[in-house]
Amino acid sequence: MKWEDVLGRAREALKGICNLCPICDMKACASRVPGIGGIGTGSSAKNNYEALRSLRFKMKTLHDVTEPDINVELFGQKLAMPVIGAAVAGAAINFKDRMNEVDLAKAQVFGALEAGTIAMIGDGPGDLYDKTIEALKGAGKGIAIIKPRKLDEMIRRIRMAEEAGAVAVGVDVDAAGLVNMRRSGEYVGPLSLGALRKICESTKLPVIIKGIMTEEEAVMASDAGAGAIVVSNHGGRVLDDLPGTISVLPGIASKVKGRSILLADGGVRSGSDVLKFIACGADAVLVGRPVVWGAFGGGKEGVRLLYEKLADELRIAMILTSCPSIKEVSMSILQS
Ligand SMILES: Cc1cc2nc3c(=O)[nH]c(=O)nc-3n(C[C@H](O)[C@H](O)[C@H](O)COP(=O)(O)O)c2cc1C
Numbered sequence: 001m002k003w004e005d006v007l008g009r010a011r012e013a014l015k016g017i018c019n020l021c022p023i024c025d026m027k028a029c030a031s032r033v034p035g036i037g038g039i040g041t042g043s044s045a046k047n048n049y050e051a052l053r054s055l056r057f058k059m060k061t062l063h064d065v066t067e068p069d070i071n072v073e074l075f076g077q078k079l080a081m082p083v084i085g086a087a088v089a090g091a092a093i094n095f096k097d098r099m100n101e102v103d104l105a106k107a108q109v110f111g112a113l114e115a116g117t118i119a120m121i122g123d124g125p126g127d128l129y130d131k132t133i134e135a136l137k138g139a140g141k142g143i144a145i146i147k148p149r150k151l152d153e154m155i156r157r158i159r160m161a162e163e164a165g166a167v168a169v170g171v172d173v174d175a176a177g178l179v180n181m182r183r184s185g186e187y188v189g190p191l192s193l194g195a196l197r198k199i200c201e202s203t204k205l206p207v208i209i210k211g212i213m214t215e216e217e218a219v220m221a222s223d224a225g226a227g228a229i230v231v232s233n234h235g236g237r238v239l240d241d242l243p244g245t246i247s248v249l250p251g252i253a254s255k256v257k258g259r260s261i262l263l264a265d266g267g268v269r270s271g272s273d274v275l276k277f278i279a280c281g282a283d284a285v286l287v288g289r290p291v292v293w294g295a296f297g298g299g300k301e302g303v304r305l306l307y308e309k310l311a312d313e314l315r316i317a318m319i320l321t322s323c324p325s326i327k328e329v330s331m332s333i334l335q336s
Pocket residue numbers: 035036037048086087088089090094121122123124145172210232233234235236237265266267268286287288289290
């Protein structure tokens with residue numbers, strides 16, 4: 001199977017949910033939350049796309065970089081590329097039950113592992129977390145991202161993740177007002193600094209704070225003990241009119257890079273998008289919606305093909321910008 005075949009099959013399987021537009025600029029899916037799109041006018045998701053487009057590379061071709069090294073080590077894991085699967089859950093509400101939650105999560109975690117990387121699993125209303133944990137347990141390796149629930153409940157879910165073989169756990173703090181949680185009557189809300197500290201102290205695993213968009217809160221999370229921060233606006237699904245994530249990343253990197261692992265997501269669709277995020281300070285990126293295309297178009301194999309495509313494109317982009325390794329990527333590859 002080729003990635004193009006996966007896309008063709010996903011287009012059929014996701015009819016009426018995602019058009020798989022040739023250019024994923026988040027316009028056709030504006031206001032499709034629940035669904036696959038961005039909330040409200042869709043501006044936050046569109047801003048992710050546009051901020052990425054606004055950055056330009058400096059192309060370099062007179063050098064001897066022919067085999068760039070794209071390996072990274074994060075959370076004690078050697079990863080074949082600086083790309084991790086974002087948590088994308090809620091198959092019933094977002095994908096009209098066309099794939100069950102366990103199968104979707106299994107495609108995410110196994111597809112990532114087979115490509116030499118790792119994936120996050122998500123949390124949600126009802127028994128959703130039991131299902132995504134089941135997939136994690138089967139794979140024995142992954143990252144569990146828990147909703148910002150009451151402290152006791154978050155810690156109970158962290159224990160479940162530890163038992164399932166998670167290499168890190170996290171909280172998507174930007175889900176503090178999430179539509180599907182509110183509709184189901186389950187509590188989510190902002191995380192106090194005290195609660196954040198207790199979460200970090202409650203486990204030996206690195207704790208990831210996902211959904212940070214300001215320098216101030218990145219420093220707060222890092223000071224409270226977060227092992228990693230994800231600069232993210234939840235794919236533009238939680239609040240309208242947020243900036244594109246890559247535009248706030250350099251400022252955040254200037255404050256916390258080297259203190260906590262810095263991850264970022266929002267609009268990554270190609271290897272050159274990955275390279276831009278790394279240039280702006282990320283240690284690795286998360287990829288969200290394309291994993292859904294992979295899963296619907298080809299199960300775990302479709303997901304593996306997505307990662308392989310991103311890795312190939314990243315290597316080419318690194319050759320054309322003269323970057324020998326991920327560590328050596330810097331802002332200097334971008335036009336000022
Ligand atoms: C349908 C859907 C469901 C998602 N579910 C979760 C989730 O359960 N937990 C979470 O932390 N993020 C969730 N996200 C956000 C992703 O993890 C990620 O931040 C975002 O999709 C990245 O942007 P991208 O899709 O443009 O790559 C979801 C995103 C989508 C599109």
